[in-house]
Amino acid sequence: MNDTIIQLAYLAATALFIFSLKWMNDPATARRGVLAGVAAMVMAIAGTLINPGILAGNYKWIALAVILGTVIGVPLSWVPLTAVPQRTALSHAFGGLAAGLVGVAEFYLMASGQHEVTKFRVGALCAEVLLGFLTFTGSLMAAGKLQELKWIPSRPVTYRGQNLINLSLLAVAIICCVLLVVNPTEYRALFPVVVLLSLLFGVMLIIPIGGADMPTVIALLNSYAGLSAVAMGFMMDNKLLITAGALDGSSGLILSIIMCKAMNRSFTNVLFGAFGQVQAAAAGGEKKTVRSCTPTDAAQLMEAASLVVIVPGYGMAVAQAQHRVREIYDELTDRGVSVKFAIHPVAGRMPGHMNVLLAEAEIPYDDLVEMDEINPEMPQCDVCLVIGANDVVNPAARTDKSSPIFGMPIIDADKAKAVLAIKRSMNPGFAGIENALYYDEKTLMVFGDAKAVTGEIAKHLAGEEAA
Amino acid sequence: MKHLSLRTLVSAGIALAVGALARAEAVAAASLPIPVTPPPESHAASMDYVGTLFVFMLATFVGLDIIRRVSRLLHTPLMSLTNAISAIAVVGSILIAGQPHPNFIYNALGLVAIVASVTNIVSGFLITDRMLKMFKKREGAKR
Numbered sequence: 263m264n265d266t267i268i269q270l271a272y273l274a275a276t277a278l279f280i281f282s283l284k285w286m287n288d289p290a291t292a293r294r295g296v297l298a299g300v301a302a303m304v305m306a307i308a309g310t311l312i313n314p315g316i317l318a319g320n321y322k323w324i325a326l327a328v329i330l331g332t333v334i335g336v337p338l339s340w341v342p343l344t345a346v347p348q349r350t351a352l353s354h355a356f357g358g359l360a361a362g363l364v365g366v367a368e369f370y371l372m373a374s375g376q377h378e379v380t381k382f383r384v385g386a387l388c389a390e391v392l393l394g395f396l397t398f399t400g401s402l403m404a405a406g407k408l409q410e411l412k413w414i415p416s417r418p419v420t421y422r423g424q425n426l427i428n429l430s431l432l433a434v435a436i437i438c439c440v441l442l443v444v445n446p447t448e449y450r451a452l453f454p455v456v457v458l459l460s461l462l463f464g465v466m467l468i469i470p471i472g473g474a475d476m477p478t479v480i481a482l483l484n485s486y487a488g489l490s491a492v493a494m495g496f497m498m499d500n501k502l503l504i505t506a507g508a509l510d511g512s513s514g515l516i517l518s519i520i521m522c523k524a525m526n527r528s529f530t531n532v533l534f535g536a537f538g539q540v541q542a543a544a545a546g547g548e549k550k551t552v553r554s555c556t557p558t559d560a561a562q563l564m565e566a567a568s569l570v571v572i573v574p575g576y577g578m579a580v581a582q583a584q585h586r587v588r589e590i591y592d593e594l595t596d597r598g599v600s601v602k603f604a605i606h607p608v609a610g611r612m613p614g615h616m617n618v619l620l621a622e623a624e625i626p627y628d629d630l631v632e633m634d635e636i637n638p639e640m641p642q643c644d645v646c647l648v649i650g651a652n653d654v655v656n657p658a659a660r661t662d663k664s665s666p667i668f669g670m671p672i673i674d675a676d677k678a679k680a681v682l683a684i685k686r687s688m689n690p691g692f693a694g695i696e697n698a699l700y701y702d703e704k705t706l707m708v709f710g711d712a713k714a715v716t717g718e719i720a721k722h723l724a725g726e727e728a729a
Numbered sequence: 730m731k732h733l734s735l736r737t738l739v740s741a742g743i744a745l746a747v748g749a750l751a752r753a754e755a756v757a758a759a760s761l762p763i764p765v766t767p768p769p770e771s772h773a774a775s776m777d778y779v780g781t782l783f784v785f786m787l788a789t790f791v792g793l794d795i796i797r798r799v800s801r802l803l804h805t806p807l808m809s810l811t812n813a814i815s816a817i818a819v820v821g822s823i824l825i826a827g828q829p830h831p832n833f834i835y836n837a838l839g840l841v842a843i844v845a846s847v848t849n850i851v852s853g854f855l856i857t858d859r860m861l862k863m864f865k866k867r868e869g870a871k872r
Contacts, residue, residue: 516796
């Protein structure tokens with residue numbers, strides 16, 4: 263009887279999770295989606311708590327754990343929006359940890375004869391532990407790199423035979439899993455080996471991955487966290503875990519495919535390609551000249567324009583310049599200049615990062631335009647203002663076959679009538695690739711911190727209006 | 730748009746129905762008086778895992794279909810929302826933490842897993858809502 267109620271609660275929770283994601287298709291209904299998600303989660307937890315298998319004496323411990331989780335979770339939701347990529351990576355780590363720990367407990371319960379052992383369950387358990395723990399350490403590494411912790415190099419670390427070592431680690435782990443499936447009691451000593459190898463593999467997998475590839479990797483880890491929940495569902499014969507995990511897994515998968523396409527790279531290339539070393543050869547070429555201008559010149563140039571396209575990148579996020587950018591947006595639109603934001607899918611450090619920052623600055627989302635839609639308009643654009651973006655406007659992606667980013671779809675900033683690029687210095691960006699756009703003769707560089715420069719441009723625009 | 734979302738719902742319905750069927754079968758098999766210690770490779774057990782594989786496959790198709798339609802504007806909130814949803818691992822964690830075990834260490838593992846999952850649930854939903862609140866249309870944003 264109780265079991266029917268539990269299964270019905272799970273059924274309703276599954277439907278609500280599907281609605282929750284469905285409502286994310288439009289910003290107008292998206293908040294309803296969160297509500298549906300919360301309702302689903304409440305039903306799932308309530309349904310689990312009435313399970314007759316739970317000992318009455320253990321409720322106080324569960325309550326304590328829930329309170330502790332809430333106490334940690336609430337401050338984690340207050341992070342500044344520039345830190346959202348790190349927070350996301352960190353929460354993938356928590357998700358992986360939870361799955362991994364449940365797997366460990368369940369394995370020893372099976373091994374000691376407490377829980378039923380079938381080959382299918384052991385196989386699922388191995389997948390859960392493998393995915394869970396590699397997501398745990400991998401996401402911690404990713405979060406560390408994104409937070410730019412000193413003891414984790416955010417640049418890719420590579421060495422000879424890296425892929426071979428990583429793949430053999432994984433192969434050994436999988437062989438151990440196969441043996442465990444064949445005979446879990448005889449080979450039970452191999453289980454800790456699987457755990458350790460997964461933890462190690464997670465670290466090794468992320469070490470060679472640099473900042474520019476982070477959006478893809480975060481999306482992939484998102485997918486792994488979901489798949490570990492699916493594996494848990496197989497092991498526990500729980501359909502809610504399977505459906506919710508599958509929704510999460512497919513979300514991560516689609517996001518990483520979008521990111522890969524936006525960089526014209528394959529999965530294997532992102533994971534095993536070690537991108538982002540500075541190209542010594544290209545940097546040592548002929549001396550090129552750059553033209554620069556002051557923020558005041560930049561303001562005057564934009565005032566005279568009729569269409570301004572702003573291309574934001576991670577530099578805008580780091581400098582927290584989005585509010586100044588909004589002031590520029592307001593001043594220009596008040597003068598009848600049409601202003602649009604060109605958003606590259608991989609701009610920033612996670613999928614959709616720029617949209618959230620600009621939304622935070624209260625820029626209406628109707629003016630955030632995707633790459634494919636803005637590119638045909640670029641020849642009509644009078645001024646293209648590039649703020650802290652680099653690789654996503656690098657014309658080498660279209661023209662230079664030797665460039666590591668060749669073939670990557672870019673925002674055609676170079677087709678605009680004039681380009682203003684705000685940059686701290688001429689150092690190459692995160693991916694370490696020289697950008698020919700800065701040496702173009704219609705490009706004016708505005709050197710300085712993005713926040714300071716955009717602030718001055720905004721001040722100049724506001725001052726003119728008052729006079 | 731309309732018939733597409735209908736398709737999503739229909740496939741969701743099928744996924745759920747298959748799941749419910751497989752579950753019902755498992756419950757029925759469990760309530761039979763004879764198998765006190767069912768052999769690991771029994772017919773019921775093998776049917777049941779095929780049922781879960783069905784659920785997984787259909788749920789994945791539903792997921793791919795829905796996620797593809799999510800507005801690109803909202804990819805960051807989507808990620809934090811799926812974060813919270815993948816914390817459904819809390820269900821497994823509660824079961825491990827709550828059931829009686831020969832040693833409390835098993836419960837302790839489950840409890841740590843609950844802390845980790847609840848952290849994700851709470852922070853995931855809160856931050857998603859915080860971000861979504863900021864997305865405004867042009868009229869609303871004008872001072």
